[in-house]
Amino acid sequence: MSGHLIDLHYYVESVLSFLLGFGRDQLHGIGTASPAPLGGPLYGLGDLLGAEWLLVLLTWLLVVTVMVMWGTAVNLLVMMWIERKFYSRLHDRVGIKIGLPSMGFLATIPLLGGLFKNFVKRPSHLGTGFLQNVADGVKLVQKENLTPKSADAFTFHVAPVLIATSSLLVFAAIPFSEGFAVMRQVDLAGNSTNPLGILFILAAFGLAPIGILIAGWSSNNKYTLIGGMRSAAMLMSYEIPIILCIIAVVILTGSLDPFEIVRQQTVSLGEAVPALSLLPPTSSAPLYIPNWFIFPQIIGFIVFFVAILAEQERIPFDLPEAEAELVEGWLTEYSGMRFGLVFGFKWLRALAGSSLLVILYLGGWTGPAIGTGLSIGQVGVFFPPQELWFMLKVYGVFLVWVWISWTFPRIRIDQILHIGWKKLIPLSLVTILLAIAMRGLGVYA
Amino acid sequence: MVDVDLVLFLVLSSVEVGAAYLVIASRRLVHSVFWLFVTLITIGGIYILLRSEFVGLIQLVVYAGAVPVLFLFGIMLTRRKIMEEPHEAK
Numbered sequence: 001m002s003g004h005l006i007d008l009h010y011y012v013e014s015v016l017s018f019l020l021g022f023g024r025d026q027l028h029g030i031g032t033a034s035p036a037p038l039g040g041p042l043y044g045l046g047d048l049l050g051a052e053w054l055l056v057l058l059t060w061l062l063v064v065t066v067m068v069m070w071g072t073a074v075n076l077l078v079m080m081w082i083e084r085k086f087y088s089r090l091h092d093r094v095g096i097k098i099g100l101p102s103m104g105f106l107a108t109i110p111l112l113g114g115l116f117k118n119f120v121k122r123p124s125h126l127g128t129g130f131l132q133n134v135a136d137g138v139k140l141v142q143k144e145n146l147t148p149k150s151a152d153a154f155t156f157h158v159a160p161v162l163i164a165t166s167s168l169l170v171f172a173a174i175p176f177s178e179g180f181a182v183m184r185q186v187d188l189a190g191n192s193t194n195p196l197g198i199l200f201i202l203a204a205f206g207l208a209p210i211g212i213l214i215a216g217w218s219s220n221n222k223y224t225l226i227g228g229m230r231s232a233a234m235l236m237s238y239e240i241p242i243i244l245c246i247i248a249v250v251i252l253t254g255s256l257d258p259f260e261i262v263r264q265q266t267v268s269l270g271e272a273v274p275a276l277s278l279l280p281p282t283s284s285a286p287l288y289i290p291n292w293f294i295f296p297q298i299i300g301f302i303v304f305f306v307a308i309l310a311e312q313e314r315i316p317f318d319l320p321e322a323e324a325e326l327v328e329g330w331l332t333e334y335s336g337m338r339f340g341l342v343f344g345f346k347w348l349r350a351l352a353g354s355s356l357l358v359i360l361y362l363g364g365w366t367g368p369a370i371g372t373g374l375s376i377g378q379v380g381v382f383f384p385p386q387e388l389w390f391m392l393k394v395y396g397v398f399l400v401w402v403w404i405s406w407t408f409p410r411i412r413i414d415q416i417l418h419i420g421w422k423k424l425i426p427l428s429l430v431t432i433l434l435a436i437a438m439r440g441l442g443v444y445a
Numbered sequence: 446m447v448d449v450d451l452v453l454f455l456v457l458s459s460v461e462v463g464a465a466y467l468v469i470a471s472r473r474l475v476h477s478v479f480w481l482f483v484t485l486i487t488i489g490g491i492y493i494l495l496r497s498e499f500v501g502l503i504q505l506v507v508y509a510g511a512v513p514v515l516f517l518f519g520i521m522l523t524r525r526k527i528m529e530e531p532h533e534a535k
Contacts, residue, residue: 155475196498199506202502202506203502203505203509206506206509207505207509210479210513210517213514213517214478214479217475218475229521232518233518236511236514239510
């Protein structure tokens, strides 16, 4: 068992209540010391800072902000970096190298400059390449936002917002550990719950196709229109196997709660499947295999894996933006940071999709950990913490996706429909049948 | 003290009524579909405000997620001149 390191609401609320309480005390002090016409309002302002509703409101705003920054500013960059470095290695080259050593100005910092004195000549071959994506982002911000003359300006400007917000909305419900989540309640037993979390993730996932379709239409360009239609058709049709696979897992667990789904994956496989205990014991110490749902739901795992791969418009399924046929598909006409929004959304969806995959099938944030004896709040600190396990699994899944997408060629439009409607959907129905059989026959307790 | 539920309800319902008006008032069909999308999302928000989260989320999955796309496909596949339409409408 392992414990979580980050308790998002608790941390934010502690810091905020300290700051607000400090401000209130200061204002109260100034208010009582000030002369009559000024003192009363200042004292009242102090009361406002100490109000409970302000603390609750600011806590929620900050929690959401932290989660959005964690999704975009940290994980978006990390995933782009992983992808670019890894496919460069697959191409037998080193790949991007812009990193700290490329920043020659670091050597001119007065006191710490000595640490970076090798950076003066900008030896860019020493860098890891992490700052390349930051540089690309800065470049995109500097570029002009062009609106094509014949484009439908209103929907052209609304569509990227729609796409980006619906992708960020997913992170409201995705927990990164038992404490690191926006939507989270603690029940009487001290467990985290979010009774409709999986449904919320599905709802937020399903809002993107209309944004893409509107983006493709409003650019008033035949490539974007074709790309938008292809993308919406693909996203809609591959959402069905995703939902069906999730239904199978929900039937097995009896819950739409991501925390509960992960919790049920921590028991050992021998406990979960009573028939396994009837087998003769092979050794004195039973091997602990966690009850990850990849074992009873291996077909569902494969279907979900492929369908989520298609949901991100990754290369075997990148028909909506097939460069050779459609320039860049539905995002051809976008420029500047608006292009960055609609281009980066793929990695956000990749992060959300691999998090969902890990939660549903790979045991979420559970993993072996050693207690350190320390504790923050009432929660013991373990090493490695749950967040580390979760991110390791998420990046591992993402690496396999990158591997697949830079190995296989693009499939045709008829093959997309063939795979989606004739293979994945029947297979996902089979997984539902299997799940019902396991529950109904008591194979799976 | 401000009634937060009432404020949220007023904001959501006014957006909803305005968007519902724009559905029928827009001259371009794709704009109508966009405003229909906004209407359906705000209806989901009102469900969540009424403490029936499950119905609200199902509203988002089924109606906001799928129905406008269906309408858009219907428009785009049945109208031959979807690209030229904005210019004719002016």
